[in-house]
Amino acid sequence: MTRHPMKAITEGTILWKPTEEKIQRSNIRRYMDWLKEKKGVSCNSYRELWTWSVEHLEEFWETVWEYGGVQAATPYECVLRERKMPGAEWFPGATLNYAKHMFRHARADRPAIIFRSERVPYREVSWQELSETTAAIAKALRAMGVKRGDRVVAYMPNIPETVMAFLACASLGAIWSSCSPDFGAGSVIDRFAQIEPTVLFAVDGCQYNGKEFDKLPVVSELRAKLPSLKKTVLLPYWRGQMEAPDEGVVLWGDLVANKGELAFEDVPFDHPLWILYSSGTTGLPKPIVQGHGGILLEHLKTLTISENLTKDSTFFWFTTTGWMMWNFLIGGLLAGSTIVLYDGSPTYPDGNVLWELAEKAGITHFGTSAAFINVCMKLGLKPNERYDLSKLEAVLSTGSPLTVEGFAWVYENVKDDICLASCSGGTDVCTAFVVGSPILPVRAGVLSCRALGADVQAFDENGQPLVNEVGELVITKPMPSMPLFFWNDPDGERYRNSYFDTYPGVWKHGDWIKIDEQGGCVIYGRSDSTINRAGVRMGTSEIYRAVEAVDGVLESLVVDLEMMGKQSFMPLFVVLKPGVALDDELKDRIRQSIRQHVSPRFVPDEIYEVKQIPKTLNGKKMEIPIRKLLLGFPLEKAVNSGSMANPEALDVFLELAKQLAAKWNMSGHFS
16 A cells, blocks of 8 residues: 555545455456456456446346356346346346355355344354254245245344345245334335235344334334234344234244255246335335346346455445345355344444454455444544454445545555445445446545446436536446336336436436546435435435424425535424424424434434425425535526525525535534
8 A cells, every 4th residue: 555644645546556466366357367268358457347348238247147157947038138228128038046046155164144233242153054044934934825926024133033034035936125123113114015015024122322122012013004914923132032922923933943945936037036115205115126136146246256255255234124235245145255244333332343343253345334434533443453354355335425534544544455445326226336346446535436237427417428527327228136116116107207207218326426537436425305324215205204293393304415525414494383483392302203203313413493495386395406505506506496486485595505514624524
């Protein structure tokens, strides 16, 4: 590593370069050598490889299939029927099973899973235990009548039992969906009720940041409001042991008592694997359906080619089961890697807990978020002075843009000889499409490259590509892990409106991006009004329901001021009933309603009273214009006042924009 004084590090400063030896030992170099030998495709740089992968899309994904050793019961007729979005049909005719590929690299000398929580100091799960428990759960689910296409849902934390339940579900061809226990009952019901699940896996309680939470009342509410449920499987995670309250509940111990044989139902390539949720600004959360084959190919590509995972790697990402990074993390089993799960607060009992875990577990790939790195910076942590991180090869960051200072902190305080890969993607594709690479230099504040097979561009408002200018992040060619469809969206209208309403036939993701001449990218945050808190996105409509249910509140507006170079700040604006004051008691009731019905992570940083919510002529809340205004955009570039029903409502927001600009100091933090 080239040492730079902190003040000399600016966007684009090279912080690390891989040695020629590391390049030659990388998975991506091995793939490039294989391409040359087996296919006659010669690429001498990452840029050449990326260009080939998007220009020869079908040939590229066919090589991922072959190189990744995909096991199919029946062959495919072609790779891609037609390059179109939406409606791309990948590998028609092929039948396979995602979960089946998880057990290909099972071995006795390394654990499949390492687990730690605020209560459990350290636990290893062998491949044998993983296989036997998965088989037992699958046998029990079959006995309950669960079959291909049925939905199985989980209100479970990031623990080994959740992985086992998922694998059992997938092995049957049933469709998985999960929510984290930090979600309130209302948010969970909004998601699960749409997909009519047959079986619910749940825990009785959990612990976070040293506090214990009894979840049985939520579980009871879920059972009452999900009439499609036939059975609930309850894990006494908090109590340790308990009696089943009625015949509709099966305790975990009873579920796994009867051993079974591990077997897998082969399903079509586009058979639904799981349902994830990504919220828009209106309506219920979008139930995004992704398929066995598309997710298998995408995760094989990303993890075993691009991200350098091997059967000797130990792969960690700090996540909950309500974030797509959980689904991505368990994909590490496809490479034969040991995956590391953590359940709890990343700063309990202090900010060193995950770095201590990195030493104990011998983590090679440490996945986290920009928010966590910022917390470590604020706490003045120096993990390299306290822990043995000699096995660490890469730090991976996602969820929000990682600043120049965040890049510098990792190399100064974690390890100076690692690949720091800042990544950006989304729940909608369950992967990253802008990534780092072990064969490219790391530049401060820059995501090194676009992912293989992902034709990412920056578009202006006319659909023209931009270089070295900020534009809308778009994907111009289909990817296998794009949604098959949205659940309960029979004509596909909601799907089309979510991604293709601005540029027909081109996926608009909702982020601002700048792509430079070298192919490096900078993500500047959301271009839409979706709330992004450490990578978990929530629709504003869900927050409005919780806020406007509070007595005294007439109307509300919430925006997330996340943007590169500025600390995330989420203000909430409320219009109150006449005679009601915004005192501490009302603020507390608003915050409590959001905690209870949405999630604690979406509690606003500040609550402001306003007389009016700015609206368009047709009565729509002006979330995106107000967000731009508060981020510092000039009025004429943020708001078309001629299209407003109440332009006088802008005055208070213009004044607040000035105040916020003054409070963001030179390092981009809100004081």
